[in-house]
Amino acid sequence: WLETHIWHAKRMKMEDIWGYRLAMQPTEKAFRPSHRAAQHGCIIHDASYLGLIEITGALGPLSDLLLLCCDPQGQPPGAQRYTVGSRALDTHLYSPGQYPLGLACPITIIWKPVDLPNQTVTPKANAQDKPAENNEETRRVEHPSPEPGSKRTVWLMVHPCVFDTAFGIIQSCASLTLARLKETGNTSIEIEIADLRTQLNIFEIMGPKSSQVIKGALSPTAAGQKDDFTSFWSSLGDIQSTGSLAPGMIIGFKVHDPRLKFPPKNAKPSPVDIPHQSSPMKVFPSAALARCEIWGETIRSSLKQPRYKKKDIDDRKAQARRSIRNLIPGQPLAPQRQDDRIPVLLVQRSLGSVQSGTHGWMLIIPAGWSMPFFSSLTFTGSRVGGQRERQTQAFEAGVPYFPRDYPSIPAHGEQISKTADEEEARWKRTPAAKKPNFEKLGTRSPWRPDWEVVLGLKESKSELVPTQREAPGPEHEDLQPSEDVERKDAEDTAMLGKSPWLLRGALLKYMSLVPDFIKEINRLRTRRSESHFDFKDADLLLRSALVPVQLTPCGRGVLKDMSMIYMLEDHECEEAQKHVGSDSEEGGEAVTCDKGAIIGYTTTGNFCLSRGRGHSLGAIAAIKYQALVAQARR
Known part of the structure; x- marks a missing residue:
């Protein structure tokens, strides 16, 4: 259990996943308020399971x-x-x-x-x-x-x-x-x-108002603060998006117990001359700004449990209200010498591009302080999200989410197997008249993506039985001892072309020319002190490679998870282009594709609220991607 488990269990749907009891989604059915909070407000997620x-x-x-x-x-x-x-x-x-x-x-x-x-x-x-x-x-x-x-x-x-x-x-x-x-x-x-899994807690605070929420909920200590941090904290409330900051910027500081100033008030941006334009951040990333005592194990151990319970804080507030100087309820308590000072780290976090992505902060605090911080952060009017909201943020930003958008990785296979078993069990419970007949529809693998068959590494033996790998590839092998790692370089060539792998990053630019492709791989392997591939290995690499893609329908419709991606012939493409952009559903006849023309599957698909249309992420065979590029040029 996480430290905020009881709070989430009262308001969220919980599931056992990854060795934790995590919140999947709020009990309310609507998810649009969470999207609006990520785009225009602030949404908080307890990521202490990382x-x-x-x-x-x-x-x-x-x-x-x-x-x-x-x-x-x-x-x-x-x-x-x-x-x-x-x-x-x-x-x-x-x-x-x-x-x-x-x-x-x-x-x-x-x-x-x-x-x-x-x-x-x-x-x-x-x-x-x-x-x-x-x-x-x-x-x-x-x-x-x-x-x-x-x-x-x-x-x-x-x-x-x-x-x-x-x-x-x-x-x-x-x-x-x-x-x-x-x-x-x-x-x-x-x-x-x-x-360090039991020594630190992590909160993800995303949205344009995340900076105002943090400044309103936390109170930095006055002792030991440097000029850089003073300048940063004074301008934190004026930031309308952390995407304008340096990527991955780290700020370390100490704060007072958040319960002393509960309930918090969000910081308000200072007025500016130009509407909707915040003052620029005038502080650059530096080691002095990022220095924090949270790195010390002794400090974290001493703060494992708060010195005062909530009852003690409430008694101090009640005593202060009875005094002459504090007659107004909700006034913050003055920190005393014996009160805790908690070191925290702020890390700038971005999903997607600066213009269309989602930006915010990652707050790292010592273990034992989740509820004091979480109560203050949630009382600012921010929404709280679960796993569904975290996945939606990545989907709306157009970035792959781990592990569901990383095919060919063992973690992806485990999640797909769990989801496939649930979908197959639900399909078997459904009456025949109320469910699709995959055998008549010619669906080769309705619940699991058969990447080996798509890449041509294996042949489909049955219509509805998903293919399994005969031998584990390099990504599934057990870790070798250090003395066997160098010897294993010579064995990599023998394993090429036998297991799917994900081709990502700048290597996609070198796919068109095989010599440049293998040269770039060898250059990168040299940086890792690994042996080179031969030029003849390029065909084996490309034959088993998967390329991540993003798909947007030309007309209406939404691609869901596990949608099959086909490749059309030239005459079919010319016929389909005549009806692109037409709102009429009678514009053309449906194209019947052979199941052997499947070149990939979608891993995530839904209606994208930020784009206002259907959108999906998936993967296709690298060789078919080259064929699509050549077809587009024709």
Whole structure:
């Protein structure tokens, strides 16, 4: 159970999932108010079920460890912009020695801030003429990162359904890193890995009013605050969207017990000259701004339980109301010396693009303080969402949601199997006259996506029996010991083309030319210290690859989950294009597609409120994607 379980159990539909008893959705049937809250107000989600892995060691080995298991596309986790601790990095975790295969899950990496100062120099002459973020004369003076041998700490935030897998991958990469250091004669390096799942709680506060809610509910302590934080906190209420801030910006500070100022009042933006335009944030990410005491295990242990119960706080409020100076109910209590000071972390969180995405904050607090913070945050008029609302936020932003939109991953297969069993049992209970006859409709796999058949890796043996894999692929194999990881590179070629894998990121740009495609993969594998693929392996890679796609109907209609995606012939496309945009349903005849023409399935589909029409996410075969591009050019 989470610490807020009783509150959610009274107002939400609960289910056992991922080893927790989690809230799936509110008891009210309507979901549009939650969407409006995410787009125009504020919605809160208790994400304390997310797992945290703490890794401690020298900076150099930690950077090498993360490079072995993280996505090499983009900046590495050991880049200075992340190692100083001022920004969080969203990336993906891969099994060692298997890239681009072996995708495990998305992760968030947060480095403990360094002790070196970070200054921002802003000229006073033009400070009022231009926003600080667009001022060309604004310059940052960043001090170099610490020495590679300095001891550092990093947190990895992982989804609970793959926590054990991710923990095993980190252990394997740590063993491999230490083995390589031992070969060079360095035997004094140590790497510590710890499980922090019971030591921290996480809240996701999304929406344009999330900044006002946080400023109204929390009261930072006056002692020890620096100029950067003072400037940040004073302008926090004027932010209309955290999408205007630096991605992954981290702010660390200490707050008083939220119960002292209960009930809270939302902060109101200060008046501006131009309507609907907030004052620009004039604070840049820095290690000094992100520094927080929540990283200390001793501090977290001392705050495991609040010093005062709610009854004690209420007695103090009653005594204050009886005094002459506090006759008005609801006045905040003055913090005393013995009151708790709680360290918290604020992390900027974005889903989708800056213009059309959903933005907010991630609030990380010590364990034992969920209800004091949650009560103050929910009393501000914010809505509370469950798993359905969290999935809807990602769907409306057009980004894949883990694990349902990550085909070919074991976690996705487990969720699909659970959903398929429920749908199949419901279909069998339904009378024959009230349910579709999949055999007559020619539906090959009505409840489970048969990716192997779509890719041509297997043949469908039965109409309604879903195909299963004969042998586990690289993504399903057990983790190998560190001494077997390097030997496994030679075995990857033999496994190519036998199991589906998800082709994502910048690699999609190199699909048209096979030589460039394999060169880019080898370049990325070199960054992970992995062996190269041969040019003949490119066909095997593309034959078993799945490409994530987004689909929008040309006319009316909504694509649901598990919708089949077909590829039309050239003459069928020409006939269909004549009726695109026509509201009449008599414009053309329905096209009957052969079940062998299925090129993929949708993983998530529904009516998209932000687009005002049907929208869906899915995946298709990479070879068929190339054929579609060539067909569009014709």
